[in-house]
Amino acid sequence: MLKLYNSLTRRKQVFRPIHDKKIGMYTCGITAYYSPHIGNMRKYLEDDVLKRMLVHKGFSVTHVENVTDVGHLASDADTGDDKLRLAAEKEHRSMKDVAGFYTKMFFDDCKMLNIIPPDIVCKATEHVHDMIKLLEVLDSKGYLYKAENGMYFDTSKFKGYGKLTGLSFKRLNAELKEGARIGKVEGKRHATDFAVWRFSTPDQKEMVWDTRWGRGFPGWHLECSAMSMKYLGNHFDIHTGGIDHLQIHHPNEIAQSEAATGEKFVNFWLHSNFLTVDGGKMSKSMGNIYTVQQVIEKGYSPMALRMFMISGQYRQTLNFTFDALSNAEFGVKRLYSFIERLQENRNKARNVDTKEFRKKVRELKSGFFRELDDDINMPEALARLYALINETNSRSESTKLNRSEARTVIKAMLEIDQILGLGFSGRITAKPAKLDKEIQVLVDEREEARRKKDFDRADEIRAMLKERYQVTLEDTKEGVRWRKE
Numbered sequence: 001m002l003k004l005y006n007s008l009t010r011r012k013q014v015f016r017p018i019h020d021k022k023i024g025m026y027t028c029g030i031t032a033y034y035s036p037h038i039g040n041m042r043k044y045l046e047d048d049v050l051k052r053m054l055v056h057k058g059f060s061v062t063h064v065e066n067v068t069d070v071g072h073l074a075s076d077a078d079t080g081d082d083k084l085r086l087a088a089e090k091e092h093r094s095m096k097d098v099a100g101f102y103t104k105m106f107f108d109d110c111k112m113l114n115i116i117p118p119d120i121v122c123k124a125t126e127h128v129h130d131m132i133k134l135l136e137v138l139d140s141k142g143y144l145y146k147a148e149n150g151m152y153f154d155t156s157k158f159k160g161y162g163k164l165t166g167l168s169f170k171r172l173n174a175e176l177k178e179g180a181r182i183g184k185v186e187g188k189r190h191a192t193d194f195a196v197w198r199f200s201t202p203d204q205k206e207m208v209w210d211t212r213w214g215r216g217f218p219g220w221h222l223e224c225s226a227m228s229m230k231y232l233g234n235h236f237d238i239h240t241g242g243i244d245h246l247q248i249h250h251p252n253e254i255a256q257s258e259a260a261t262g263e264k265f266v267n268f269w270l271h272s273n274f275l276t277v278d279g280g281k282m283s284k285s286m287g288n289i290y291t292v293q294q295v296i297e298k299g300y301s302p303m304a305l306r307m308f309m310i311s312g313q314y315r316q317t318l319n320f321t322f323d324a325l326s327n328a329e330f331g332v333k334r335l336y337s338f339i340e341r342l343q344e345n346r347n348k349a350r351n352v353d354t355k356e357f358r359k360k361v362r363e364l365k366s367g368f369f370r371e372l373d374d375d376i377n378m379p380e381a382l383a384r385l386y387a388l389i390n391e392t393n394s395r396s397e398s399t400k401l402n403r404s405e406a407r408t409v410i411k412a413m414l415e416i417d418q419i420l421g422l423g424f425s426g427r428i429t430a431k432p433a434k435l436d437k438e439i440q441v442l443v444d445e446r447e448e449a450r451r452k453k454d455f456d457r458a459d460e461i462r463a464m465l466k467e468r469y470q471v472t473l474e475d476t477k478e479g480v481r482w483r484k485e
């Protein structure tokens with residue numbers, strides 16, 4: 001039974017879908033005006049794990065993710081300009097070019113980290129019509145008013161505004177005022193009110209639309225309400241986002257959607273915590289903001305980064321260090337060679353008393369999934385995985401695994417990898433029986449050279465294997481093993 005911590009109720013709840021086996025899941029996507037860094041990627045990896053879990057349980061998931069390519073203002077106070085417009089000015093490119101460039105970069109990174117792509121990726125600029133329709137409904141119901149720089153949503157008119165935060169309307173307003181966020185926009189009534197439509201200035205020509213309220217562009221919060229409801233319906237199962245959206249963006253989404261439809265918007269709100277670097281916040285001045293590309297250029301594999309990022313519990317902060325990443329790299333290699341060894345074991349002779357071992361393996365595998373069912377407790381789930389590996393290794397050392405035992409472990413590992421997404425199956429299909437003869441001849445020749453103590457020749461062959469075939473050799477007790485990079 002899957003239990004998830006719901007930010008809306010502030011407790012773990014049994015997850016029950018609205019429509020039997022079909023689940024609607026919406027993820028707040030990127031604002032495409034800068035190179036996404038590893039801190040951004042954590043949330044998308046956590047969402048990926050959740051989605052894989054739901055699919056593993058037999059649900060059919062429709063996953064929708066937006067790309068903000070207009071409307072995200074540089075300041076929470078509804079002053080300042082659109083982040084995309086500012087980036088476009090700085091880079092002397094059109095907003096469309098800037099958004100296209102960084103959106104591609106983001107999805108390339110996602111692919112590299114083996115994140116399953118959303119079923120629907122929706123761009124704000126392609127849904128302005130839907131947003132305007134939503135605004136018309138809100139306007140007709142009396143939720144909008146005009147202020148100096150745009151149309152605003154009157155949060156005092158929506159009963160239960162901010163319920164996601166657990167704070168009262170009064171308290172929220174007081175807190176925002178303390179943050180000196182009010183008073184900057186002429187005509188704005190409450191600190192919690194937010195722009196749903198920003199008027200453009202006459203010099204702004206790109207990404208502006210004409211409406212009955214005036215020429216301008218949509219507010220950032222509006223797009224998520226309009227697009228999620230368009231693709232998933234007025235009421236859907238899961239909405240995810242970074243913890244930084246808990247105070248403003250998500251309460252605003254709820255207010256707009258529920259005010260317009262009169263229905264409950266989302267059942268489960270899930271928020272991923274931050275990634276820290278070297279124990280602190282990532283910041284430009286500290287020089288500790290890394291992109292996926294930069295990490296890989298330092299020689300780490302994307303799968304090590306994936307493994308590290310999903311290894312924590314999503315509601316806790318996770319601290320990134322290069323030492324921790326090196327450990328993850330080592331861990332992933334260990335997993336791969338474990339799988340490869342199992343592959344070899346598949347052909348070993350039978351032994352007796354296999355039932356108990358196989359039962360133990362299945363129990364540990366179930367334990368992995370049981371821990372995930374507890375609000376995605378990945379650290380505990382991984383502990384079950386490592387126990388499974390240790391159990392197998394000690395069995396292997398004492399009596400050697402027989403074929404059916406190895407198969408049971410392989411099956412368990414593949415099922416676990418449906419969640420981890422580290423590509424175990426790729427390691428299994430590379431069957432030793434299908435080894436390229438040419439490589440095997442060279443490996444044998446190197447062995448022969450070593451026996452004759454002709455180490456120059458042995459080294460030469462090793463280098464050639466690496467260069468020509470991308471093959472690395474590993475000398476083990478049972479002889480030399482090789483694998484393609």
Ligand SMILES: [Zn+2]
Nearest residue numbers: 028029224249
């Ligand atoms: Zn959003």
